[in-house]
Amino acid sequence: MKVRHSDLVNAGASKRRLARQERDARRGRLGRRRYGDLVKRLGMVVRIAFEVGCIGSPFGLEGPLRYGIRGDLCRQGWTWTDADLMAREMMDDVFRALRITRPDWNEGQPEWVIEAGTLIERTRCVRCHAPLPEGHHKYCSHLCSTAHWMWLNRRKEASGDVAVMLAIRSI
Known part of the structure; x- marks a missing residue:
């Protein structure tokens, strides 16, 4: 059987579509507005802490914030894995909104x-x-x-x- 390029492209697009749907389903559990508000507030906390000098890097609060978000979601009935994924996505969106890129190794x-x-x-x-x-x-x-x-x-x-x-x- 011959595999066409379009089949490979469609398979990749299908995987991306599924990943996006899973991410949106997780966010949907929080609600789009609540998710956006949380990202905005977390961004303010990170920005202010960095500007004041409480943290040496914009990533200085990533661990504690991710831990706190994950814990709150688990107490609301989320599984640990889903809560951790949501906390990671939330922190990624915070850094994206602040235009912060993670340094390489x-x-x-x-x-x-x-x-x-x-x-x-x-x-x-x-x-x-x-x-x-x-x-x-x-x-x-x-x-x-x-x-x-x-x-x-x-x-x-x-x-x-x-x-x-x-x-x-x-x-």
């Missing part, structure tokens, strides 16, 4: 904000914390350098359960 790393030419005085290896030998600036050996690079690369490319396990092990 690399931008969240300390090395990203170090300007060119800025030297960091290191006395210990980044990976194993052993004293740095003369002439070494970040790693004590080629082995530590390679192992650390591999570990960072694995974290960057991880997804799903693997990402969770790597995060738990790094604590």
Whole structure:
């Protein structure tokens, strides 16, 4: 059987339509007006807290707000999964309304904000914390350098359960 391009396009459109219908059904349980009001108020809270300096990043309240929304929805009879999805969608809409884009993984790393030419005085290896030998600036050996690079690369490319396990092990 020959698969046509239009069949693939229709299948993709169908998946998007189903996802949109599921999202709208969840929002429908809250009511369109109530949902919009909540997003607007949450946006004001995030904006004011950031402007005043209570949080260092617009994402600083994301966890507590998501936790609070999810808890309230669960107390109203929502399942945990549906409540969590709704809280995530709500926070995504808050950030979208505030025109805040989430930085990628690399931008969240300390090395990203170090300007060119800025030297960091290191006395210990980044990976194993052993004293740095003369002439070494970040790693004590080629082995530590390679192992650390591999570990960072694995974290960057991880997804799903693997990402969770790597995060738990790094604590």
